[in-house]
Amino acid sequence: MRKSLLRMTFRQLQIFRAVCDNRSYSRAAEEMALTQPAVSLQIRQLEELVGQPLFDYVGKKLYLTDAAEVLQRASADIFGRLESLDMQLTDLQGSLQGQLSLAVESSAKYFVPHLFAAFRREYPEVSLQLTVVNHTQAIRRLSANRDDLLIISQVPSDMDLEFLPFLNNPIIAVAPADHPLCSQPSLHLQDLTGWPLLVREPGSGTRRACEEYCHQKRAHFAQTQEVGSMEGLCEGVIAGLGLALLPRHAVRRELQTGVLRELPVVELPLLRSWCVVHPRGKYLSPVAQAFFTFVRNQRTQIGALAEHFGGAGNSPQ
Template sequence: MKVRQLTFRLLQVYADVVRTGSITATANRLHLTQPTVSQQLKRLREIVGEPIVRQEDSRVVPTEVGQALYQLSQDLLSRADVFSQYLDEYNRGGRGHFSIGLVNTAQYVLPRLLGPFSQANPQVDVTVEIGNRQQMLNRFERHEDDLYVFSHPPADDAVMAAPFLSNPLVVVGPENSRWANVNDLTMEALKEERFLLREPGSATRHTFDAWLYSAGIELRSTQQIASNEAIRLAVASGMGLAVLSRHVVADSPKGVQELPLQGFPLKSRWHFVVRRERRLPPAAYRFLSFVQGSLAQAFDEPEGELAVAELLQALKTER
């Protein structure tokens, strides 16, 4: 058999001829003329190298080889069809895979979106990458993920970003901290305290540093710890104060409390970030749609909804 010349079209036509038992009938059903179908059959026979049908009592019936070929056709066509359905489902976003890169702090809130999404879309695989801001920037540069969450989107013409959730940075101290009930507490008052800070690549650290710089304050004593969780525990055990996302604290507030420092919380917002030129996997698109629809209930953050809607719109026209 000359496999290379075999076409699915030929198999379709052939299968229909076997089903109807008539060349004319197939021609009508497929909106072709009778000679066209005759010739397709002839070509298929040449490809197979063997007679595949014969005339029998005004019916066209497959030969023994034709029978086997018919079964093959059915098989192949239905497999192609399954693939076609998979494609549709993939394009609808109900199936497939995407990866999302999260800056550390975002890991405290994203599960509240990803969880329900995965439940609603069990056929979608999501890979979640987590790292500090710098690590995520590197991944972003290397195009490693489909979607990112940053508090400060990278400055790049090629990015599209939509804020979706506020990320207030607060100062926390140990439970029953002596600063807890001070009125008009200022950073000036705290500058002698030891501050437990994330590593320089971190967004929280960066934001705080920028704020300190603009306020003209220099801290006396700092210690670097590369994990929000470790910082929280260290604060709870009295090692010092820290600046953390309020979401980190809200998630497991044991042993720490927010201090009512003036100028705090520092405002920042998480953004969904995608590359303009990257074709977003449909599943990721679907995730964003899902997020847009559930932001209101999940976080009571209606402005975010709008921004995400705009992002979706932009992505849609992009296609």
């Protein structure tokens, strides 16, 4: 090992990670309670130790160099090991403590807090850092090893991942309560194509799954409108802007109150499984391992919780 690398400090790595996360020296300085010149000095010293530049400016945007990408992954592992050490030391004292860093696709954000609450009843001293992302952002976070675990609905086949399917994610067609299609006893996807369809942004896993399924069923919507959030889609349907294909969990309250109706489409629901995921070979902290084990061993409890939460809780086989 190069001796220069041994002169790195944890503080330098913390500042480096703040710059990576914020893509800005000034925002990193604000986050770290430092001046911008102090951040610049620490990054320059770190670059001298690494022997390569870490950041490039193109226009007014900050980009990570290849060296920075490598250092970012290494620093995530270093701080993850420190967090794991802290957890193991508290575990030796008789209780599991620490923070679970969990990233979830937006379709899972409604159910996951209930899942974590069930986990926390067994481990009351564990806290949660929850990040909500779309599918594309989730894959980027997996590549950068940003989180302890991720919950996603479509596991990429081109990455070496350990994953555990644990709950069905049913996608249904919804319409406002006074929509003409609500009076029909039975529908096919083709019957919906004469109406505008509200869709998520291109990076959404729900949008990708629905587009692939509709293409397979030869149901082509001539009119689509893009809305960049699950909540926005829901409000758009209520407002009468169009129909939508949404996870049942995401609209459970609107279905219960009657402002939205689930359309009786023969080809639906489209079932996808939520999976808890991490890179294969990744060292899991005691808290992350406990959560993964909880999800694997408590299928019956999770299914019952999902039934109570949203009426769609069968676990995948």
